[in-house]
Amino acid sequence: MSSTFAPPEALTKVPFHYCPGCTHGIIHRLVGEAIDRLSIRERTIGVASVGCSVLAYNYFNVDMQQAAHGRAPAVATGIKRVLPDRVVFTYQGDGDLASIGLAELVHAAARGERITVIFVNNANYGMTGGQMAPTTLLGQITTTTPSGRAVKEAGYPLRVVEMLATLEGPVYLARVSVHDPANVIRARRAIIKAFEVQLQDLGFALVEVLSICPTNWGKKPVEALSWLKEHMLPVFPLGEFRAVS
Amino acid sequence: MKVLMKGNEALAEAAVRAGCRCFFGYPITPQTELLEYLARRLPEVGGVFLQAESEVAAINMVYGAAGAGARVLTSSSGPGISLKQEGISYLAAAELPCVIVNIMRGGPGLGGIQPSQADYFQATRGGGHGDYRVIVLAPASVQEMADLAVLAFELADAYRNPVMILGDGILGQMMEPLELPPFKEDLPAREWATDGCRGRARRIINSLYLDAEELERHNLRLQEKYRRIAEREVRWEEYLTGDAQVLVVAFGTCARIARATVKAARSEGIRAGLFRPITLWPYPYRQLQAAAASARAVLVVEMNAGQMVEDVRLALEGRVPVHFYGRTGGMVPASGAVLQELRRIGGVGRVQHVRPA
Ligand SMILES: Cc1ncc(C[n+]2csc(CCOP(=O)(O)OP(=O)(O)O)c2C)c(N)n1
Ligand code: SF4
Numbered sequence: 001m002s003s004t005f006a007p008p009e010a011l012t013k014v015p016f017h018y019c020p021g022c023t024h025g026i027i028h029r030l031v032g033e034a035i036d037r038l039s040i041r042e043r044t045i046g047v048a049s050v051g052c053s054v055l056a057y058n059y060f061n062v063d064m065q066q067a068a069h070g071r072a073p074a075v076a077t078g079i080k081r082v083l084p085d086r087v088v089f090t091y092q093g094d095g096d097l098a099s100i101g102l103a104e105l106v107h108a109a110a111r112g113e114r115i116t117v118i119f120v121n122n123a124n125y126g127m128t129g130g131q132m133a134p135t136t137l138l139g140q141i142t143t144t145t146p147s148g149r150a151v152k153e154a155g156y157p158l159r160v161v162e163m164l165a166t167l168e169g170p171v172y173l174a175r176v177s178v179h180d181p182a183n184v185i186r187a188r189r190a191i192i193k194a195f196e197v198q199l200q201d202l203g204f205a206l207v208e209v210l211s212i213c214p215t216n217w218g219k220k221p222v223e224a225l226s227w228l229k230e231h232m233l234p235v236f237p238l239g240e241f242r243a244v245s
Numbered sequence: 246m247k248v249l250m251k252g253n254e255a256l257a258e259a260a261v262r263a264g265c266r267c268f269f270g271y272p273i274t275p276q277t278e279l280l281e282y283l284a285r286r287l288p289e290v291g292g293v294f295l296q297a298e299s300e301v302a303a304i305n306m307v308y309g310a311a312g313a314g315a316r317v318l319t320s321s322s323g324p325g326i327s328l329k330q331e332g333i334s335y336l337a338a339a340e341l342p343c344v345i346v347n348i349m350r351g352g353p354g355l356g357g358i359q360p361s362q363a364d365y366f367q368a369t370r371g372g373g374h375g376d377y378r379v380i381v382l383a384p385a386s387v388q389e390m391a392d393l394a395v396l397a398f399e400l401a402d403a404y405r406n407p408v409m410i411l412g413d414g415i416l417g418q419m420m421e422p423l424e425l426p427p428f429k430e431d432l433p434a435r436e437w438a439t440d441g442c443r444g445r446a447r448r449i450i451n452s453l454y455l456d457a458e459e460l461e462r463h464n465l466r467l468q469e470k471y472r473r474i475a476e477r478e479v480r481w482e483e484y485l486t487g488d489a490q491v492l493v494v495a496f497g498t499c500a501r502i503a504r505a506t507v508k509a510a511r512s513e514g515i516r517a518g519l520f521r522p523i524t525l526w527p528y529p530y531r532q533l534q535a536a537a538a539s540a541r542a543v544l545v546v547e548m549n550a551g552q553m554v555e556d557v558r559l560a561l562e563g564r565v566p567v568h569f570y571g572r573t574g575g576m577v578p579a580s581g582a583v584l585q586e587l588r589r590i591g592g593v594g595r596v597q598h599v600r601p602a
Contacts (some may be wrong), residue, residue: 042443045313057449063439065312066451068335071305074297078309079439080318081293082267086441104305107298 008032010041012061021221023134023178023211024052024120028059031091033120035062036194044087047072049101051093052126060091072102073108076115087198089116095125098134098158099243105160112169112203116194119160119206122213123203123232130216134158137235142216151227161208165241171203173242177210177226177233190240208211210236247422252390252412253278255404255423257286258344259391260318263398264429265344266292267317271299271325274358275414276348297554300325304345312450313340314438316398320346322414323356323364327372333407334373337467338452342401345379346410346518348417351575359575360414362404362497365552368411369526376464378471380408381479381525383496387421395426396558399496402433404474409526412447413548415577475527482521483536485511489518491591492540492565494533494557496522499546499578506583515591525553530560540565542590546578566590 007013008030022241035041041062048056050069058063068074072090080088097105097119108115124142125131131144135157139148149157161175172194176187187209194205210232212224219227250258257279260268268283280296287294293310299302303319308316310510321329326347336343347368351361368381380400390412397408439448454460484504486492491510495503500521510517520536522529537543543565546553554569561567570586572578 043441045439045441047309054453057451061447063442063447064451065309065439065448066339066449066453067308068305068331071301071308071332074302074305075309075312077295077302078269078306078311079313080309081295081306082310082313082315082317083440104302107302228401 008036010035010061012059014058016059017055018052018151019215021214021224022052026178026184027028027118027120027209028056030188031089032060032193033188034195037192038195040087040195040199043085044089045083047076047079047088047090049092049096051096053091053093053120056091070096070099071104072096072101073104073113073115073117077108077111077113080113082116084114085194087116089118089195091118092120093126094119094121094123094133094135100159106164109156109164109204109206110167110169112171114198114201115204116198117209118191118204121208121236122211124213124216126216128215130213137231159236161206161241164206166195169204170206170242172197172205172245174240175208175210175236175238177228178227179210179212183238187230188189195241202244208236246353248563249420250387250420251278251418251468252387253348253417253421255387255425256390256394256410256412257282259426259588260344260398261286261290261292261395262426262428263316263395264432265316265318265398266290267310267315268293268319269295269296269297269303269310269317270319270321271303273322275319275350275360275417276320276322276346278417279346279348297316300328301332304329304336307343308332308336308339308341311336311343312439314435314440316432318344318346319346322350323352326364326367330373333379334371334375334377335452336407337377337379338375339450340405341407341450342405343407344397344401344410346412347415349411349524351573357575358414360498360577361548361575362413362499363549363552363573363574365525365547365549368409369528369556370561377467378406378474380404380406380474381411382408383523383525384416385497385500385521387416387419391426391515392414400478404470406474417456453561458595478524479527479529479532480523481529482523483530484521485521486504486518486520486536488516488539490516490539490541492518492520492537492543492588493546493583493587494520494522494543495546496553499548502578502580502583503546503559506580506587507586508585509584510591513588515587517587517591528556528560530556533557533560537561537565537594543567544586544590545569546583548577549573556593
């Protein structure tokens with residue numbers, strides 16, 4: 001029996017374009033598995049954002065809309081309000097969600113939109129070649145913080161889940177990571193829950209997934225995984241910040 | 246049966262009757278009555294009304310809702326329409342039908358809240374990025390605010406394209422009797438909508454084409470559609486143009502003023518006529534040329550510093566002198582002032598002079 005390794009039906013057979021070792025692929029798979037597990041593929045509409053995952057519409061085997069940079073939560077709101085019995089999710093990077101699209105995100109969360117947001121935090125702008133993101137760590141070198149992110153010029157990293165946890169609209173908020181198998185299993189559970197609360201019509205759900213960008217971090221994938229563990233976990237603690245009892 | 250309504254409310258009610266069950270918007274004067282009317286009206290008919298956090302969010306909600314298959318409306322005024330431009334470019338590129346209302350106020354910047362027509366360039370030239378077109382309809386009465394709302398939804402669906410209704414603060418705020426359109430029951434099927442792939446192949450709504458050849462093909466297809474629209478959908482109105490020696494060209498509120506002026510000029514023996522474009526894109530170039538056949542001078546009247554006048558010059562190709570009279574900032578051209586201009590350019594033997602914009 002090797003059914004655990006069969007690709008989820010909710011993913012197409014199109015090969016990913018992601019760099020070798022990039023964890024976007026794992027996160028896609030977890031989302032696909034959650035959709036399969038809940039048997040919602042034929043009533044799910046996904047919203048792809050702008051970033052390395054812009055081509056997500058090629059990979060998720062569901063109806064998809066591609067949104068402008070940062071606007072996925074507004075697009076998802078439009079879909080969900082028209083089709084309240086469908087399942088709507090967005091898949092967004094940290095530049096997309098936490099920088100240009102922060103207003104759309106926060107207001108969708110505050111309204112308690114019944115959508116599921118998958119937020120991939122890789123501490124930089126992957127697609128445009130490794131610039132600073134709002135989630136870039138202090139001291140982290142990026143192409144636009146060549147001597148490391150300094151507080152005086154660039155301020156502090158944004159903790160999105162903690163910020164959203166001050167609102168009443170979200171019903172499920174979690175931060176997970178995919179740097180080792182045990183965490184991948186936890187991430188899978190969190191993503192399933194984030195869809196379940198939508199199926200129960202409870203409110204807004206977001207899962208932040210810490211992810212690596214070996215290409216722009218200038219690290220081999222294995223080194224990148226340990227860098228995530230060592231440097232990102234202290235700034236971005238894992239756990240459920242809001243969950244339904 | 247005629248009812249008495251404000252232009253903004255007439256447009257809103259007509260949208261509901263045209264099958265629109267979905268509105269996303271943000272408050273701004275002078276379009277706020279439209280938003281407030283729908284906040285009350287849409288829930289009555291089981292529709293969606295959402296006050297968005299910004300015009301940026303509103304237009305992207307329109308994108309999602311249109312992609313999900315709804316007849317969807319948003320409305321704003323200059324500063325908000327500027328914010329919507331990114332979304333409008335995406336809507337045009339992804340070929341999503343929707344109706345966008347701009348009840349124009351004076352600009353640039355925060356400008357003022359008085360009526361204006363200063364967003365003509367933005368509306369007809371595409372305020373967003375890329376080679377795209379938006380159908381632009383210019384009502385000139387409360388009745389037309391309603392009628393063109395119905396037409397806007399039909400054109401949007403027929404061509405899978407955003408349609409803009411370009412009104413101004415006067416048309417939005419004034420009350421006139423009108424005949425409301427009937428309720429539309431059956432809407433066209435949307436075989437492209439992303440509403441869940443049960444029993445069919447999945448669908449994608451997208452505007453990204455990373456391959457240059459593919460993007461060019463997409464653009465050529467869009468251009469072909471725009472050509473079709475330009476061929477079939479030009480709309481205009483003429484008043485006493487048959488023998489006109491002086492032709493006034495104006496749209497919206499200015500066309501109402503111009504009409505009164507043309508009448509007054511006729512009573513003085515000036516053979517004046519009025520040409521009123523109803524579609525600002527596609528612009529009635531050929532029709533204007535024909536209407537100006539007997540004209541010795543043309544006067545364009547606008548509530549801006551001279552925008553549509555460029556299309557008039559394009560249409561007339563230098564065959565007739567084209568003069569301009571405009572007021573800006575919320576000032577409305579007075580009929581008397583327009584008449585004076587008409588006398589100046591239409592009166593025999595007088596020097597042709599027009600006050601610069
Ligand atoms: C309005 C706009 N501004 C800028 C860009 C350029 N751009 C494309 S992707 C991107 C950053 C994406 O980074 P992130 O969201 O962190 O995703 P990642 O690529 O890291 O997965 C930027 C700035 C754009 N497409 N649109
Ligand atoms: S640039 Fe970074 S985030 Fe993008 S695919 Fe490559 S490794 Fe992944």
